[in-house]
Amino acid sequence: MPISVITFDLDNTLWDVEPALIKAEQAQQDWLLQHRPGAVEAYGHKELWEFKKSVWRRHPHLLHHVSKMRIQMLYELQINAGYTEDEARQGSTDAFAAFLLQRHAVVLYEEALGVLQQLAGSYTLGALTNGNADIYKTDAAEYFDFAFLAEDIGASKPHPDMFHAALAQSGVEAQQIIHVGDNPQHDIRGAQDVGMHTVWMNSQRIDWPGGERADREIENLLQLPGAIADIANPG
DSSP: OOOOEEEEOOBTTTBOHHHHHHHHHHHHHHHHHHHSTTSSTTOOHHHHHHHHHHHHHHOGGGTTOHHHHHHHHHHHHHHHTTOOHHHHHHHHHHHHHHHHHHHTOOOBOTTHHHHHHHHHTTSEEEEEESSOOOGGGSTTGGGOSEEEEHHHHTOOTTSHHHHHHHHHHHTSOGGGEEEEESOIIIIIIHHHHTTOEEEEEOTTOOOOOSSSOOSEEESSGGGHHHHHHHHHSOO
């Protein structure tokens, strides 16, 4: 069957996520310091991380809903600081909005837009992410035909529901899809388990951790069209 769909992980596949996350966390912190004094001043980085983990433990139903989980954490920080429920609800919404604005201020890899433009001329492109970045709020928006976040599905990669969503949306067989991602477990194994072809984006040049390897491995998105052609035309 001919390859007709290419799906992408986002963070560390189309862009380096770390700079955007740092700016997003700082924007959230700045909002709280200005508008909810006392909510976070007592927490260092380690203490805030431990508090976040305690929220995860108390709300396991939010495990695959990273946005709702963050909003819940922000709510509890404010309640613990003595703010009313109404103040905490509004504050968590506004602080999260400050976070999300910077979360979407990603800088795509230099070659990403050119490669996406090239691929979009021949394939349906989709996004599958465990994070809360919306591809339609980035510079790559025009090239994508569909996108699913884990919180949309209620399951995170490598759970098959994420990949089944792409199959249902595109209306093709698994063998007609190539999934591109940086995480050997979440992206490569997850896609393999439903029968998709895979390309491992290994920009960090790490060793393969074991298990069935991806069909192709690349270190730069410029190598992706060639990798897709190799999979589409074996031998």
